[in-house]
Amino acid sequence: MNQLDTTAETADIVVIGAGLSGIGAAKYLKDDFPDKKILLLESRDSIGGTWDLFKYPGIRSDDAVHHYGFAFKPWLHEDAIAEGHLIMDYLHETLTEFGLDKILRLRHRVTAADWSSQDAQWTLHVTVTDEQGNETHQIIRTSFVFSSTGYYRYDEGYEPRFEGREDFQGDILHPQHWPEGYDYSGKRVVIIGSGATAVTMLPAMLKGDGAAAHVTMLQRTPSYIASIPRVDKVAQVLMKVFGIERGYALTRRKNIWRDHFLVTVMSRFPRFGRWLVRSMTVKELPKGFDVDTHFSPPYNPWDQRLCATPDGDFFQAIREGSADVVTDQIERFTKDGIQLMSGRHLKADIIVTATGLAMQMLGGIEPTVDGTPVKVSDSVLYRGALISGVPNWALMIGFTKATWTLRIRNVTRLVAEVIREMDRQGRDIALPVAPEGMPTADLFDLSAGYMRRAKDVLPRQGTGLPWQMHTTFVRDNRLFKGRLIHDDIKFSNRTSSPERVTSVEAVS
Structure with missing residues (x-):
């Protein structure tokens, strides 16, 4: 049964995906902005992402959960290399301990995301499924999107x-x-x-x-x-x-x-x-x-x-x-x-x-900016987190030669600094603009088959700051020292006509 809900909800920040990265991002952003309305959307009927999806025998972490887990919540179990159900228990504890269950919306699948420069807002089209399997379609409008949807398809493997x-x-x-x-x-x-x-x-x-x-x-x-x-x-x-x-x-x-x-x-x-x-x-x-x-x-x-x-x-x-x-x-x-x-x-x-896995970005969401579809593979990532040409949107990309989730705090720090700068300047829009002719490189440096197959869906990175990321925490962490915002992020206000955001007079 499908129903159309024409009402719209508003939020300041929407985090998409309640796996380990999404839960961590929601906690940090909630701490950074206690007065802003933050929502955590999860398409499935449980949190946990990978750890709830995979049921195969022996499912466990490949890294010690002491650093795969959250810096703000100690891992206390004896096993450093932990089975999936232990990690799920840890995530459920985190959710309730830090009040994230109050902002969580399960069975909320974002099917489309449209940016309007006139409104300086994202319109998220969300399919909501109740426990009986009935679907309703809702609208959530938000000033900023944080995508923590992982890097592979949940509905099919390779x-x-x-x-x-x-x-x-x-x-x-x-x-x-x-x-x-x-x-x-x-x-x-x-x-x-x-x-x-x-x-x-x-x-x-x-x-x-x-x-x-x-x-x-x-x-x-x-x-x-x-x-x-x-x-x-x-x-x-x-x-x-x-x-x-x-x-x-x-x-x-x-x-x-x-x-x-x-x-x-x-x-x-x-x-x-x-x-x-x-x-x-x-x-x-x-x-x-x-x-x-x-x-x-x-x-x-x-x-x-x-x-x-x-x-x-x-x-x-x-x-x-x-x-x-x-x-x-x-x-x-x-x-x-x-x-x-x-x-x-x-x-x-x-x-x-x-x-192997079938890779995809943004959980399969294909955003539009003022009616123009965004092709993520044509974009470059600012500090491995903000998408060139896409306003007010961040995504969580982790490490290939270190524990993936170690990057959560630095990415949320960048997002928090961008939002605070918008608030300070009284601006509505933060747009990463890659310098024309800037040389680019592959985002990841692994030769694994699933990485090679994903060349046409992955964004790229630059060869120098601030359009660069590293694949180990120690090196990448150095890129997040000091001020994180450079002139390549253009701040502006909403428009009075449906012009593309890139044509708006920008103030850096």
């Missing part, structure tokens, strides 16, 4: 076409659409893929009473996999000695600099990085295991993200003989498994296509 797929008589599952409570006990499982999801699922499917009989990770190209402690004993000592607040802050700092050091060393000295990871892998695997075939990627460390295995559980499953890794290419699916190019046949009852 899955290449496999010849003979229809011949396979078992189940074919993508991790992004894993059926809750799915029974794989006693089954032979082949996981196609070698990324973080596959590395997580393999050991998880071999644990407990409902364990699979055997799990094979079938990869075309190896990945770097490193064993890390599930429990951070240093963090526990720091919080015991210095107290929770200070000990947690010290743990975050420790983790940030540790990760930065490892990434820097491996990136500058890739031969050493390859040797280091390989030597660690050899120690984890049975004597005589073919490490060079299955765990020696053709690229350097941090050309793609390293996969983490807590306490080496991935390697343990291989040592115990309940799992193996096959490096080959797929010729076709058969009725009872997968035929490989080498001539080998893998028998399977279940095939898991852990083949």
